[in-house]
Amino acid sequence: xxxxxxxxxxxxxxxxxxxxxxxxxxxxxxxxxxxxxxxxxxxxxxxxxxxxxxxxxxxxxxxxxxxxxxxxxxxxxxxxxxxxxxxxxxxxxxxxxxxxxxxxxxxxxxxxxxxxxxxxxxxxxxxxxxxxxxxxxxxxxxxxxxxxxxxxxxxxxxxxxxxxxxxxxxxxxxxxxxxxxxxxxxxxxxxxxxxxxxxxxxxxxxxxxxxxxxxxxxxxxxxxxxxxxxxxxxxxxxxxxxxxxxxxxxxxxxxxxxxxxxxxxxxxxxxxxxxxxxxxxxxxxxxxxxxxxxxxxxxxxxxxxxxxxxxxxxxxxxxxxxxxxxxxxxxxxxxxxxxxx
Amino acid sequence: xxxxxxxxxxxxxxxxxxxxxxxxxxxxxxxxxxxxxxxxxxxxxxxxxxxxxxxxxxxxxxxxxxxxxxxxxxxxxxxxxxxxxxxxxxxxxxxxxxxxxxxxxxxxxxxxxxxxxxxxxxxxxxxxxxxxxxxxxxxxxxxxxxxxxxxxxxxxxxxxxxxxxxxxxxxxxxxxxxxxxxxxxxxxxxxxxxxxxxxxxxxxxxxxxxxxxxxxxxxxxxxxxxxxxxxxxxxxxxxxxxxxxxxxxxxxxxxxxxxxxxxxxxxxxxxxxxxxxxxxxxxxxxxxxxxxxxxxxxxxxxxxxxxxxxxx
Numbered sequence: 255x256x257x258x259x260x261x262x263x264x265x266x267x268x269x270x271x272x273x274x275x276x277x278x279x280x281x282x283x284x285x286x287x288x289x290x291x292x293x294x295x296x297x298x299x300x301x302x303x304x305x306x307x308x309x310x311x312x313x314x315x316x317x318x319x320x321x322x323x324x325x326x327x328x329x330x331x332x333x334x335x336x337x338x339x340x341x342x343x344x345x346x347x348x349x350x351x352x353x354x355x356x357x358x359x360x361x362x363x364x365x366x367x368x369x370x371x372x373x374x375x376x377x378x379x380x381x382x383x384x385x386x387x388x389x390x391x392x393x394x395x396x397x398x399x400x401x402x403x404x405x406x407x408x409x410x411x412x413x414x415x416x417x418x419x420x421x422x423x424x425x426x427x428x429x430x431x432x433x434x435x436x437x438x439x440x441x442x443x444x445x446x447x448x449x450x451x452x453x454x455x456x457x458x459x460x461x462x463x464x465x466x467x468x469x470x471x472x473x474x475x476x477x478x479x480x481x482x483x484x485x486x487x488x489x490x491x492x493x494x495x496x497x498x499x500x501x502x503x504x505x506x507x508x509x510x511x512x513x514x515x516x517x518x519x520x521x522x523x524x525x526x527x528x529x530x531x532x533x534x535x536x537x538x539x540x541x542x543x544x545x546x547x548x549x550x551x552x553x554x555x556x557x558x559x560x561x562x563x564x565x566x567x568x569x570x571x572x573x574x575x576x577x578x579x580x581x582x583x584x585x586x587x588x589x590x591x592x593x594x595x
Numbered sequence: 596x597x598x599x600x601x602x603x604x605x606x607x608x609x610x611x612x613x614x615x616x617x618x619x620x621x622x623x624x625x626x627x628x629x630x631x632x633x634x635x636x637x638x639x640x641x642x643x644x645x646x647x648x649x650x651x652x653x654x655x656x657x658x659x660x661x662x663x664x665x666x667x668x669x670x671x672x673x674x675x676x677x678x679x680x681x682x683x684x685x686x687x688x689x690x691x692x693x694x695x696x697x698x699x700x701x702x703x704x705x706x707x708x709x710x711x712x713x714x715x716x717x718x719x720x721x722x723x724x725x726x727x728x729x730x731x732x733x734x735x736x737x738x739x740x741x742x743x744x745x746x747x748x749x750x751x752x753x754x755x756x757x758x759x760x761x762x763x764x765x766x767x768x769x770x771x772x773x774x775x776x777x778x779x780x781x782x783x784x785x786x787x788x789x790x791x792x793x794x795x796x797x798x799x800x801x802x803x804x805x806x807x808x809x810x811x812x813x814x815x816x817x818x819x820x821x822x823x824x825x826x827x828x829x830x831x832x833x834x835x836x837x838x839x840x841x842x843x844x845x846x847x848x849x850x851x852x853x854x855x856x857x858x859x860x861x862x863x864x865x866x867x868x869x870x871x872x873x874x875x876x877x878x879x880x881x882x883x884x885x886x887x888x889x890x891x892x893x894x895x896x897x898x899x900x901x902x903x904x905x906x907x
Contacts, residue, residue, distance in 0.1 A: 284702070384689070388686050391653070391654055392652060392654075392678075393703035394676035394703060394705055
């Protein structure tokens, strides 16, 4: 035996091939390769996860502390904030609130797009661009099993990453932001909704799969990255357009508010107002947009509102996640069919 | 090697054809490569050599006909383990080191022979920790060949393997390949347009020209079936259907003729003609220089065609 060969390495495959069919190498082999290939991705995700988690814990601690101080000093209620002393005590809450609403939420909103562009699109595009797909096809392992391992490692990493980020974001939002003081952050807002609950997880998995498919079809890394980014953004637009219809809206007719404030009949707190307007004397409805530029609403008899109350958040997210995960499954079927040939 | 494999030919093409978007790269190919042979696939650039090897490696699927590998018409898990393939562009993961690349070979191939692969790498004095991306073309070729040999295949398909190697490395690696073939009875199919590279090495030949097989068979039989005639230019009346190629230089005429059918009775070289057995190079150059009858529906495809992925 050559002295260059480590004895354990040289003899290692023997017991494995004895237990299994010799033609099918164990997943361990493929797992090793995909872990090695995804090393940079895994480290990046782990580092980002630590940074985001530390950020969120810091936000939670600062807000909890400030709220504790406000409660002990009787400065918790907004009516007391005109007092200079209370205002000073309240001010430490602004920074974590700003950080959460203006930095973390937009960042988490962008996470799926970044995952699709930087993890999904290059995954197969690079294999085709560099010709290494032919190297893989020349090995004993079947291309379908190779693809399964190639997708499973980054897929699980993205699932763990987005799942942890989403839970931490939702937890801080629920305990400290939406019920807390000093921040206005209703759940259906543009940068709030995609950073809550199931949305980051479903969108991340969808964007990853979409990137993989685009990479398989385009076979060039850079064009695949650009196209994936554009498609994820377009999909975001489409889903956002369809989101109000994921659950029937609450349709409410209320008494007219006083003349001074116009048609300001208000939806419940944190609800998503879809449309509102005036009910005219003949029973017909006019949108508030029309009222602004005409006097037709002057003889309105009542106001009407269409909105999603806050407890529609979870059902709407479930419908949205269902759509995205079904699309993800379809994409995966197409990718696996494409690799077999 | 067990008996059934020696009975089935390593490669058997029946009406094999492959079309790319641009046209047919190969069409109407029928040939057999018996097990245990070292078969040279020769022909001009763009003749279809790479396509032929990619079809045998199951990187491509035939558009028509079939190419049986050890009797199997399509790829199977068992076959994948028996066939090794080194593509012309030697694809490897640039981010992996030499050691990691060999580890990949070990992890993905059940019958891996680390010693054989390591020997090829060590011969080239490659740093084990060098990244593939930092290696020269010749060094990458060496790693690719190590991967193929470590797989311990029954059929080794090499597409222009030696093109970017220096003469010493070429000689070394040819020696390694030949000893592997001799020890294990590996069938080797090697394409090349560097003819001296194959001389004295191959014992079977496939001449690919314009997407078709011009000549196929045992090298000795093929060479015995031809004569290289040299004689006076003015007396160059030879039976046209037997002449492969004929050149007149000054007062001398040289002709390559097929003698598979006996010449006797049709035409007898008299004393002024010198007749000798052609060398491999003379034979192939004769065929390559002679215009082949264009095959209907066949267009010369680019040999460096990178569209190796099978169409859906």
